[in-house]
Amino acid sequence: MTAILMSDKNWLVTAEHAASLQPTTLIAGKDPGAGYGKGCYADMSITLPSAYSLVRNRSSAKHHETISKDGAWIRYVEGTRRDLANTQFFWGSAAIAQPDHLLLHDDKGKKGELALESILADLAILNIPSGSGVQIALSSHNPEKWGDEIKRRVSGVHTYQHKHPVSREIVDKTVEIEVGVVYPEGYGAIAYSLFGGGGVELEPSDTAISLDIGSSTWIVTVFDGAGSVVDRYLIDGGVGELCGAIALQLDNLKDGVSLMTRDTKHSPAVVNRGIIDKSFIYGSNAMTGKPFQPIYASCLDRWWSAKIEQVATFLTNRGHLDRARMLLAFGGGSQLPVVDENLANLGFTVLQNGQFINALGLQLLAEISNENK
Numbered sequence: 001m002t003a004i005l006m007s008d009k010n011w012l013v014t015a016e017h018a019a020s021l022q023p024t025t026l027i028a029g030k031d032p033g034a035g036y037g038k039g040c041y042a043d044m045s046i047t048l049p050s051a052y053s054l055v056r057n058r059s060s061a062k063h064h065e066t067i068s069k070d071g072a073w074i075r076y077v078e079g080t081r082r083d084l085a086n087t088q089f090f091w092g093s094a095a096i097a098q099p100d101h102l103l104l105h106d107d108k109g110k111k112g113e114l115a116l117e118s119i120l121a122d123l124a125i126l127n128i129p130s131g132s133g134v135q136i137a138l139s140s141h142n143p144e145k146w147g148d149e150i151k152r153r154v155s156g157v158h159t160y161q162h163k164h165p166v167s168r169e170i171v172d173k174t175v176e177i178e179v180g181v182v183y184p185e186g187y188g189a190i191a192y193s194l195f196g197g198g199g200v201e202l203e204p205s206d207t208a209i210s211l212d213i214g215s216s217t218w219i220v221t222v223f224d225g226a227g228s229v230v231d232r233y234l235i236d237g238g239v240g241e242l243c244g245a246i247a248l249q250l251d252n253l254k255d256g257v258s259l260m261t262r263d264t265k266h267s268p269a270v271v272n273r274g275i276i277d278k279s280f281i282y283g284s285n286a287m288t289g290k291p292f293q294p295i296y297a298s299c300l301d302r303w304w305s306a307k308i309e310q311v312a313t314f315l316t317n318r319g320h321l322d323r324a325r326m327l328l329a330f331g332g333g334s335q336l337p338v339v340d341e342n343l344a345n346l347g348f349t350v351l352q353n354g355q356f357i358n359a360l361g362l363q364l365l366a367e368i369s370n371e372n373k
Contacts, residue, residue: 011069014044015127015165023131027370029188029362030119030138032111034104035215035240035272036332038359039122041134045356046122048092049269050104050215052114055088066094067163072124074117077172080156081116091121096269103269105216105240112146116154116177123175124162130173137366139183139358141217141234147182155179180369186212186219187229188361189330193351194227196364200326208326209315211348212358213333214238218307222320233314235307239333243268243275245299246292250282253290278337300338308342330354 024042031038038047048070055073066073071094076084095101104110115138123134138154140146159174189210193200202208202225212219218235247266266282271292274281280293315321329348332355333339340350351357 011125012165015125018044018127018129019164019166021129023129023133025133025135026128027363027367028134028136029359029364029366030115030122030136031188031358031362032104032115032118032139033215034108034111034217035238036355037118037122038356039119040356040359040363041122041126041128044126045359046126047355048118048121048125049096050111050118051092051095051101052104052110052117053090053095053098053101055090066090066097067125067165068093069125071095071097072121072162074120074124075161076120077159077161079158079174081153081158084116089117091117108141108216112140112150113153115150116158119154119177120158120160123173124160125165127165128173128175130175132175134175134177135180135366135370136177137180137183137188137362137369139185139188139362141185143182143184150182151179180366183362183365184229184232186210186221186358188358188365190221190223190227190229190361191365192357192361193328194225196361200328202325206325207320207323208328209320209324210328210330211311211334211343212331213329213339214331215240215333218311218333220311220314222318222324231318231320235310237303237307239272239336240268242299242303243271245303246271246295249295249299250290250292275336297338300336304339304342308346330357
């Protein structure tokens, strides 16, 4: 299955095309992500900042005037989730623009609590036709605790409103969502690597080690050629921790511009944007734009050294490192400048499109489950 990744250039084209489609059933996979949620719906993929903001002032005339490739306003009208009736919220970049937004990076439990809201934002931005069905596989950092609750919150018939990305009118949509299995975080990547075109070939008795570097965690997973998880280790402090350390150093700069804006706290999200676009500049105007590549280098070195030492300690103490046939790395953090080189130097294969591998694998699992019905 080939996914069309959303971009500024093709978003409106995709949204306009989706508007012309007849209602259908979409096979989907959703990796909630603490920093960015990744979703794959049929042949479309979307990534949104994991941010939420409840609309409290419903009388505002302009609160709904937003939709882009990475953010939207949603109103839940009615449906299975009666507790959400008439609730309005922003998601993604539209939420970050609000002063009272919640970053899911700060509270992992919210990924489960707000799972439906994140999916509805995906469907709004992709402009999925009303009357469609969604058969979806999801993941959670603690499926034993959250699995049944996530299914309860997401499954059912939901009617909602959003602003149409092409006509700019508010439209009503109704979708029926069916949740298959809620898998452990990272399990989708294993499925995709072994069975979905990830290029990993293992005998059932062979083992591989995967390293998933996300926004809030590093997840080390040891798995065999049959797809079974042999061992697993979670390390707190993903890319969000790195960006936070860089932002703190920017707060403490003593240059002229920094002194003029000394009461401003630098945003890790803006730092992250400067890393992703490889400009290594904080902000985009003459007043606040600051190069931070030297700070990135020093913070990265400390962050990398501390985390990779924990990874090595776990793997050597459990005896996995000597027995593993392959070392794999994915997740958005694996593709950061310098990090990808460090991983390659240690013998890791950094998988292409690593940010979406978990979602693609979950979609594959949903497809297999649907075929076996």
